[in-house]
Amino acid sequence: MRTAIVRIAIAAALLSASARAEEAWVTTPSYRPHQTLFLVNWEIAGPIGSFNDYIDDTSLRGGSIEFRSFISDNVSLGLSFSWNRFEQTFDLVTAPINNGTASGPVFRYADMFGVRGLAHYYLTQGQLQPYLGFGIGGAWNYSYQQVSDVADSQENFNFIVDPEVGLLYWLAKGGTTAALNLAFRYTYTTATVGREEDAQTLSGIVGFAFGY
Secondary structure (H helix, E strand, O other), rough: HHHHHHHHHHHHHHHHHHHHHHHHHHOOOOOOEEEEEEEEEEEEEEEEEOOHOOOOOOOOOEEEEEEEOOOOOOEEEEEEEEEEEEEEEEEEEEEEEEEEEEEEEEEEEEEEEEEEEEEEEOOOOOOEEEEEEEEEEEEEEEEEEOOOEEEEEEEEEEEEEEEEEEEEEEEEEEOOEEEEEEEEEEEEEEOOOEEEOOEEOOOEEEEEEEEO
16 A cells, blocks of 8 residues: 555656646747848958058959848847958069069959858838948958069968948848848958058948848
């Protein structure tokens, strides 16, 4: 009899613990974003500051991919991956090289790959949705210079930060979510390109956003 009572008590305790665990699992809060966006952007970038002394041509070869998760109607957090290529050929330049200087036609290019954490604040909720953004992360930079048959290259990984202003123009909301993305971005890095430090750029961005 006592054995039966003990078994019943143990079974009751296990059932009660299971019920409490199930209730706790059901009530545990989970993250559900208000909205999720994926963006594919084309970037037109121009070197500024000392970077402009190394290459002054505007680059049409650049792009980025973004992920934005809305934690509220007005705020999103996300990630960005970007690439920009800057290049230029000079007819005659006296350029620094490893062991001194050389004069002649010069070909230069620089690649920048950036990865950033993003935060955006959206000013309105209409079809036109202006926003302020901020990105911070790291950038891998590779630069190359050739004077006649003398080549010089360097690569490094650097800090990157870039504020931006932009606008989403919503084409559709609901089951299908799509928008055009227009933005201007200032980018500051600690990258050294050639012998120019702290490479900086200004970018115009045109992209397409889709999500759910």
